[in-house]
Each structure stands twice: as structure tokens, then as C-alpha cells.
Amino acid sequence: MSAEREMPESGEVVVCTVREITSHGIYVNLDQYGGMNGFLHVSEISTGWVRNIERVAKVSQKLVLKVIRANRARHEIDLSLRQVTNEERRAKVIEWKREERALAIVGAIRKKLNLDEARTAALRGSLEGEFGTLYEAFEQAARRGEKGLAQLELQEGEAGAIAEIAREKIIPPSYEVGALVEISSKSPNGIEQVKRTLLAAANSPSAEVQISYAGAPKYRVRVTADDYKQAEKVLDGVLQKIKDGAGKHGVFSFKREISKKHGGAA
Numbered sequence: 001m002s003a004e005r006e007m008p009e010s011g012e013v014v015v016c017t018v019r020e021i022t023s024h025g026i027y028v029n030l031d032q033y034g035g036m037n038g039f040l041h042v043s044e045i046s047t048g049w050v051r052n053i054e055r056v057a058k059v060s061q062k063l064v065l066k067v068i069r070a071n072r073a074r075h076e077i078d079l080s081l082r083q084v085t086n087e088e089r090r091a092k093v094i095e096w097k098r099e100e101r102a103l104a105i106v107g108a109i110r111k112k113l114n115l116d117e118a119r120t121a122a123l124r125g126s127l128e129g130e131f132g133t134l135y136e137a138f139e140q141a142a143r144r145g146e147k148g149l150a151q152l153e154l155q156e157g158e159a160g161a162i163a164e165i166a167r168e169k170i171i172p173p174s175y176e177v178g179a180l181v182e183i184s185s186k187s188p189n190g191i192e193q194v195k196r197t198l199l200a201a202a203n204s205p206s207a208e209v210q211i212s213y214a215g216a217p218k219y220r221v222r223v224t225a226d227d228y229k230q231a232e233k234v235l236d237g238v239l240q241k242i243k244d245g246a247g248k249h250g251v252f253s254f255k256r257e258i259s260k261k262h263g264g265a266a
Contacts, residue, residue, distance in 0.1 A: 008033060008077065012067045013088050015096045016040075016079065018057045026057055028065070030077065032099070038077035040065060045081050056081075064089045101169060102134035108165045113157060126152050139173075141166040143226065171263035175228040177235050178257045183242055184217040185250040197245025207234040217251070228259070 008014055008030065016028035016038055025042050029035040040063070042050055050056060057063060066088070069078040110120045124134065130152055131137035140148040145167075146159040154162075185193045198219060202209045207225035214220045221238055225231035239254055246252040 007036070007070050007072055007075070008067045010067050010070055013084060013092045014038075014065055014067060014079075015092060016063050016065050018059050018061045018063060021053055021057065021059065023053070026053065026063075028063065028079065031062075032096070036075065036077060038065070038067075038079045040079045040081060044068065044079065044083070047082050064092045098133070098135040102138055105138050105165055105169050106134065108169070109158075109161055112161050112165065119155075123154075123158065126154070135170075138162070138166040138170055142170040143172040172226065173261060173263045174224050174226055175231045176222055176224045176260040176262065177228075177231045178220065178222040178259075179235065179239060179254045180214060180257060181219045181221055181239070181242055181252070181254045182217050183219065183246050183250060183252050185246060187247070187249045190249075193245070193247070193250070197242055200245065201238045201241035204234050204238070207231060209234065209238055211238075220257075221254075224262075228261075231259075 014033070015031045017031055017035075018026055019029050019037075020027040023042075026040040026045075028038045028040060030038050042053060045053070045056055063081065064084055065079040065081055066083045067077060068080045068083065069076075071077075106120065106124060109115070109123070115123070127134055127137035131140060137149075141159075141163045145163045149159045149162060152159070183194055183197065184190065187193060194217075198211050201221075202211045204223075207223050207230060210222045210224075212220045212222075221235065221242075223231050223235040223238065225234060242254075243252045
């Protein structure tokens with residue numbers, strides 16, 4: 001979302017800063033709309049009676065609110081707190097933090113390359129046009145470096161500077177999934193068969209696969225990838241390879257373990 005948009009739409013969830021608290025409601029500034037004025041009436045704070053508004057918020061506090069009316073003629077924005085769901089609040093906070101981080105990266109790039117306002121705006125437009133948001137563009141640059149920006153027509157030195165600063169400011173998310181596997185074989189060369197099976201299963205070009213000893217006949221399989229669905233797909237493939245490798249003389253079973261997410265914006 002951009003501060004350049006004239007006004008928010010009804011139903012939109014926005015981040016606001018409390019400006020003034022009165023007995024009938026709270027006056028705020030809409031952070032993502034250039035500090036535009038908004039008002040949260042006391043009736044829209046809670047489904048129940050609000051005894052003391054100052055217990056709800058303090059001056060300068062950030063609030064996630066929903067636009068219930070946007071009067072374009074008067075530039076008046078009426079807001080609600082009670083209509084914002086927990087899911088909407090969490091999603092908006094993440095989006096807002098990403099926007100703030102992305103704008104900080106833009107500032108660092110502009111300073112490093114000594115860009116003027118026009119070139120900075122053009123660069124932002126190119127990144128947003130290709131990736132949807134600035135944060136997604138910088139996350140791609142942090143993950144893949146200059147190669148992640150190869151499709152853009154950038155000036156000399158820009159791709160390198162973007163990748164360098166993005167890697168300093170952003171830790172791209174990765175997803176880890178796993179299982180505790182039990183495998184054994186009654187064949188004469190059973191131990192060697194198990195070793196070969198596990199080594200072959202750990203070979204994946206699209207994700208990092210680690211298989212560690214967890215006390216015979218158990219082994220821990222962990223798969224790490226940029227995308228959760230990809231991690232799950234690779235893990236399914238690894239488990240199938242181990243099952244096939246066990247053969248008709250082998251014993252195979254597994255128990256899924258808790259998935260983890262690493263990195264990414266809070």
C-alpha cells in the first residue's frame with residue numbers, strides 16, 4: 001500500500017497513530033496515507049461499554065483500525081476498532097512492518113548510490129511493477145542476489161547495491177519439515193543396504209536434506225526449503241525413496257515431526 005493513494009476504501013484495514021483522546025472518541029493519523037486525519041468514535045471501540053477511553057489507547061500509540069466511512073468530499077475518515085478481527089490485525093501489522101523495512105532499504109540504496117528523487121521513484125516503480133511490493137523485491141534480492149533482479153533494466157551498480165543492502169536488512173524465510181524414520185533390513189547385507197538407501201534419499205536438487213542417526217534403527221530426516229509446499233513435497237519424496245529402498249525384506253515406518261519457519265519479517 002502506498003501513501004500516494006488519495007484516500008483509503010471502506011472496509012480497508014489501516015495502521016494509525018493516536019493524536020488526541022477525548023470523551024467521545026480518538027483522533028488519529030493514518031500512517032499509510034500521509035498522516036491523513038481519522039476518527040474512532042467511542043461506539044466503535046468495543047462491543048461493550050467503554051468506561052475509560054484512555055485505558056484503550058495512549059497518545060502516539062499505534063492502532064490497527066478498519067475504515068467504515070470515507071468521505072472524499074470532506075476528507076473525513078471514520079474508523080472502527082471493534083470490527084477488526086485478530087487475523088486482520090496480525091496480517092496488517094506484518095504488512096506494515098514490511099513496508100517500513102522496505103522504505104528504510106530504499107533510503108539506504110538512495111544514499112549509497114546518491115540517487116536523485118526522480119531516479120529513486122523510477123527504481124521503486126520498477127521493483128513494485130515486477131514483484132508486486134518493495135518488500136517482495138528485496139526479499140528476492142536477499143535470497144538470490146543480483147540474479148534475482150536480472151529481469152529488470154537497472155542502471156550500472158544498482159543491482160549490486162540492492163542485493164547487498166537487502167542481504168544486510170532481510171533474512172529470507174525458510175521452512176523446515178521432518179520425520180523420525182525407522183528402517184531396518186533382514187537381508188545379509190542389511191546394514192549396507194540401509195546406508196545406501198539413506199544416502200540416495202538425501203540427494204535432492206531443490207531443497208536441503210539432512211538425515212541424522214537417532215539410535216538404531218531410527219534416523220531423523222529434516223528438509224529445508226524456501227517454500228513450505230516445496231519442503232513438504234521433497235520430504236514426501238525422501239520418505240518414499242527410503243520405503244522403496246527398504247525392499248520386501250525391510251521394515252519401514254515414520255512419524256512426522258513439528259514444522260518450523262526460520263527468518264522472514266515478524
